[in-house]
Amino acid sequence: MGALEDFFLTYQSAIAFIGIDALLALSVYATLSCGQLSLANAGFMAIGAYTAALLTLHTRLPFAVTLIAGALAPAVIAVPLGLPVLRLRGVFLAIATIGFGEVVRLGLVNWDYTNGALGLVSIPQRARLWTIYLVLAIALYFFSRLRGSRMGYALEAIREDEAAARTMGIDTTAAKLSMFVLGAALAGLAGGLEAHFTFMVAPAGYDFSRAVDMLVYAVVGGATSYLGPPVGAAFLTLLPEVLRAIGSTVGLTPGPLRLFVSGAILLAVVLFLPNGIISFSARFGALTTRRERS
Amino acid sequence: MLLALDAVQRAFGGVRAVDGASFMVGQGEIHGLIGPNGAGKTTLLNLVSGFLRPTSGSIKLADRRIDALPPHKIAVLGIGRTYQNIRLFPALAAMENVLVGEHLVRDAPLWKRLLLMRAARAEERSARAKALALLERVGLLARAGTPARDLSYGEQRRVEIARALASDPRVLLLDEPTAGMNASEVTSIANLIRQVAKEGHSVLLVEHNVQLVMDICHRITVLNFGKVIADGEPAAIAKDPAVIAAYLGSEP
Amino acid sequence: MGQQVINGFFLGSIYALFAVGYTLVFGVLDILNLAHQAVFMLGAFCALALVGGLHLSFALALPLAVLFSGAMGILLDRIAFRPLRGRAHSNMSGLISSIAAATIFEAIALQIFGPDVSRFPFGSFPDRQFRVAGAVVSTIQLTIVAVSVVLMALLTYLLKKTRLGRQIRAVAESPRAARILGINVDRVIAASFFISSALGGAAGVLFALAFNNLSPDMGRSVELKGLAVIILGGMGSVTGAVTAGFAIGLIEVFTVAYLGSSYRDAVSFAVLFLVLLVWPRGLFGRVALREA
Numbered sequence: 001m002g003a004l005e006d007f008f009l010t011y012q013s014a015i016a017f018i019g020i021d022a023l024l025a026l027s028v029y030a031t032l033s034c035g036q037l038s039l040a041n042a043g044f045m046a047i048g049a050y051t052a053a054l055l056t057l058h059t060r061l062p063f064a065v066t067l068i069a070g071a072l073a074p075a076v077i078a079v080p081l082g083l084p085v086l087r088l089r090g091v092f093l094a095i096a097t098i099g100f101g102e103v104v105r106l107g108l109v110n111w112d113y114t115n116g117a118l119g120l121v122s123i124p125q126r127a128r129l130w131t132i133y134l135v136l137a138i139a140l141y142f143f144s145r146l147r148g149s150r151m152g153y154a155l156e157a158i159r160e161d162e163a164a165a166r167t168m169g170i171d172t173t174a175a176k177l178s179m180f181v182l183g184a185a186l187a188g189l190a191g192g193l194e195a196h197f198t199f200m201v202a203p204a205g206y207d208f209s210r211a212v213d214m215l216v217y218a219v220v221g222g223a224t225s226y227l228g229p230p231v232g233a234a235f236l237t238l239l240p241e242v243l244r245a246i247g248s249t250v251g252l253t254p255g256p257l258r259l260f261v262s263g264a265i266l267l268a269v270v271l272f273l274p275n276g277i278i279s280f281s282a283r284f285g286a287l288t289t290r291r292e293r294s
Numbered sequence: 295m296l297l298a299l300d301a302v303q304r305a306f307g308g309v310r311a312v313d314g315a316s317f318m319v320g321q322g323e324i325h326g327l328i329g330p331n332g333a334g335k336t337t338l339l340n341l342v343s344g345f346l347r348p349t350s351g352s353i354k355l356a357d358r359r360i361d362a363l364p365p366h367k368i369a370v371l372g373i374g375r376t377y378q379n380i381r382l383f384p385a386l387a388a389m390e391n392v393l394v395g396e397h398l399v400r401d402a403p404l405w406k407r408l409l410l411m412r413a414a415r416a417e418e419r420s421a422r423a424k425a426l427a428l429l430e431r432v433g434l435l436a437r438a439g440t441p442a443r444d445l446s447y448g449e450q451r452r453v454e455i456a457r458a459l460a461s462d463p464r465v466l467l468l469d470e471p472t473a474g475m476n477a478s479e480v481t482s483i484a485n486l487i488r489q490v491a492k493e494g495h496s497v498l499l500v501e502h503n504v505q506l507v508m509d510i511c512h513r514i515t516v517l518n519f520g521k522v523i524a525d526g527e528p529a530a531i532a533k534d535p536a537v538i539a540a541y542l543g544s545e546p
Numbered sequence: 547m548g549q550q551v552i553n554g555f556f557l558g559s560i561y562a563l564f565a566v567g568y569t570l571v572f573g574v575l576d577i578l579n580l581a582h583q584a585v586f587m588l589g590a591f592c593a594l595a596l597v598g599g600l601h602l603s604f605a606l607a608l609p610l611a612v613l614f615s616g617a618m619g620i621l622l623d624r625i626a627f628r629p630l631r632g633r634a635h636s637n638m639s640g641l642i643s644s645i646a647a648a649t650i651f652e653a654i655a656l657q658i659f660g661p662d663v664s665r666f667p668f669g670s671f672p673d674r675q676f677r678v679a680g681a682v683v684s685t686i687q688l689t690i691v692a693v694s695v696v697l698m699a700l701l702t703y704l705l706k707k708t709r710l711g712r713q714i715r716a717v718a719e720s721p722r723a724a725r726i727l728g729i730n731v732d733r734v735i736a737a738s739f740f741i742s743s744a745l746g747g748a749a750g751v752l753f754a755l756a757f758n759n760l761s762p763d764m765g766r767s768v769e770l771k772g773l774a775v776i777i778l779g780g781m782g783s784v785t786g787a788v789t790a791g792f793a794i795g796l797i798e799v800f801t802v803a804y805l806g807s808s809y810r811d812a813v814s815f816a817v818l819f820l821v822l823l824v825w826p827r828g829l830f831g832r833v834a835l836r837e838a
Binding site for chain 1: 572576577578625626629630633635637638639641642643645646647648649650652653654656657661766770773774777781808809811812815816818819822823826
Binding site: 154163166172224 | 343344345364365366368369370373374375377381383384385386390393394395397398400402404407408410418421457461
């Protein structure tokens with residue numbers, strides 16, 4: 001029994017991070033599903049994490065409340081940000097969202113109230129494994145119900161051909177904005193959960209490479225279905241652990257190897273498996289990314 | 295008159311793609327729009343459906359000005375369309391494309407689906423049934439589950455028409471719906487258009503197949519270099535010297 | 547004040563040189579190449595290896611490093627961009643592909659040089675300072691500005707007066723039309739990558755010379771600032787990249803002087819946002835930016 005407990009404790013944090021990363025990947029998927037490439041979610045995650053952390057540290061509000069506040073704060077900010085920014089074409093939207101992420105990070109680095117670059121520490125660990133996975137389960141349920149719904153089809157139409165979608169009466173601005181806000185809320189939730197699991201928040205944890213990581217989870221897992229991003233997150237979060245084991249036997253330092261392998265996997269996926277890991281199983285007819293046949 | 299264009303003009307830089315076009319389409323009328331290549335026909339459809347805004351002039355639907363409205367609001371008011379270079383959603387199946395077309399006529403709030411309410415499932419079933427019925431109408435029930443990009447050219451055109459009909463539009467804009475079709479396909483499309491008009495929809499039909507246009511249209515407008523050079527019933531149009539001059543040798 | 551102008555000009559020349567390569571690839575391929583900063587970094591490390599390891603003079607190391615970077619650019623095109631040509635949504639997958647390539651390049655540099663800061667050996671470059679009209683200027687600064695300006699002038703000449711330049715501009719305008727005109731589009735794109743990466747690598751060498759602080763992730767912050775430059779200048783416009791590069795260099799230096807260093811980076815992003823929201827085309831851009 002002791003050995004099992006030890007095993008669990010060792011890997012508990014890995015499992016927790018998989019859950020958090022899965023939420024982050026879903027937050028990116030929200031906008032990818034309607035064809036928008038947004039790299040703003042690290043910024044939204046930071047806003048959520050700091051909001052929840054500050055509320056926990058300075059008030060007596062229960063965790064559920066601070067967590068929800070951590071989801072609402074970025075969601076609210078996403079509206080005035082999204083309205084002008086979502087009108088920009090592809091690459092320009094990506095760049096604007098990158099800019100947003102940097103502005104948030106720089107703002108936090110320079111904000112004395114939150115200790116600038118050092119961030120906040122000693123956040124009580126209120127997030128348990130089950131909390132993280134409960135939130136993830138709810139998010140997955142939502143996406144599963146979204147697919148195949150009128151709104152779900154509208155989003156797919158926007159992704160395929162936004163102008164044509166408009167002539168079908170779809171208010172593409174409203175739809176894209178909704179997904180942008182949803183992504184922000186999910187990222188905020190992930191941020192709040194992570195803050196209350198790792199005891200700390202610091203601006204460096206929400207930089208551009210974090211935003212890129214989330215995108216990579218979604219793309220590697222497969223961005224044509226809501227099941228892809230969590231698979232990608234699990235795969236890429238477990239990868240360093242596996243590589244560490246391999247690397248030490250081969251004699252390569254872990255850092256560069258992990259980086260190299262993640263880059264190589266991403267390249268391979270983009271070139272050869274553009275619909276991600278889950279499209280593998282589609283070939284065997286198990287899970288399909290297309291809906292029920294009529 | 296359901297759809298009325300009044301002195302519509304659209305310029306790109308110095309070029310007037312559409313130059314003072316005026317004509318009207320009545321309820322249940324099949325109205326043809328013909329003219330040589332580059333005459334401005336597709337530009338005109340883009341103006342009506344809201345992709346472009348006229349540089350001057352007005353477009354009215356049931357006496358309400360629509361030329362300043364965004365495309366999705368124009369769709370809400372009852373205009374549906376197909377495209378010259380086919381704009382189906384490639385990754386979606388034929389039936390799903392038509393389902394998207396039903397967007398405006400579905401009553402499907404997301405929260406009902408989230409709560410797994412029976413009403414939601416019933417609504418979905420009827421939406422799918424309607425999509426299948428529309429596909430059957432264009433003779434493509436067997437291809438309902440095929441991704442749009444895997445359909446043949448003619449099949450894609452027909453799915454597009456089904457999709458445009460799905461929202462029950464008051465005015466249906468068809469941009470060269472029979473391009474690339476053989477004679478029997480053209481005939482079935484012609485019959486479909488006649489039926490659609492009889493049900494009360496108006497049709498604005500852009501076509502290169504002049505014979506088809508002469509056969510089924512109630513009235514025809516002829517464009518050349520963005521200007522209306524003739525407007526009237528098929529018999530009159532066929533005899534109009536300006537039309538003949540414009541068309542000499544340009545029939546496919 | 548004159549000092550600020552000089553510092554801003556010098557910083558701006560590096561930004562401009564970096565941005566020019568960035569914007570060139572965007573103009574030709576309509577793809578944001580996020581591996582550009584990795585080539586920037588590789589160019590710097592190549593120079594370091596040549597000067598520090600092989601004891602070559604700087605005058606020799608610079609052109610070699612530039613050629614090396616250009617070669618990296620061609621490699622980048624072959625493995626990360628060419629296979630994607632013709633696919634739908636190719637600019638999004640191109641972006642992600644470039645991220646992958648950047649990661650791979652960074653990993654290789656990390657393995658060879660380690661994560662810590664590397665520096666040129668002492669005395670690799672004569673660093674004398676002298677006064678010009680009340681301001682202090684160093685030989686390093688002069689060299690950097692001179693090299694940048696020369697390279698940018700060469701590029702402008704190439705684009706405007708040579709056949710390759712005309713072909714590049716044709717492909718940037720419309721690859722399909724260019725192909726119909728008989729232009730070998732793939733070869734032109736490869737050439738564009740060579741040029742873009744050569745300039746990016748040169749910027750890296752100059753940056754390393756200026757700050758003597760090399761690390762595998764040195765390209766990250768320049769990349770983000772580079773985004774502000776190409777947006778301000780107008781995507782796809784070389785003139786724009788040059789102008790905006792100097793502009794942002796000057797803005798940055800003046801911001802630090804008058805508002806404090808904590809605002810230094812924020813100002814570039816403020817500019818980025820302002821331009822995107824108010825005048826997305828930037829100073830010299832001609833590309834359509836809004837959805838249909």
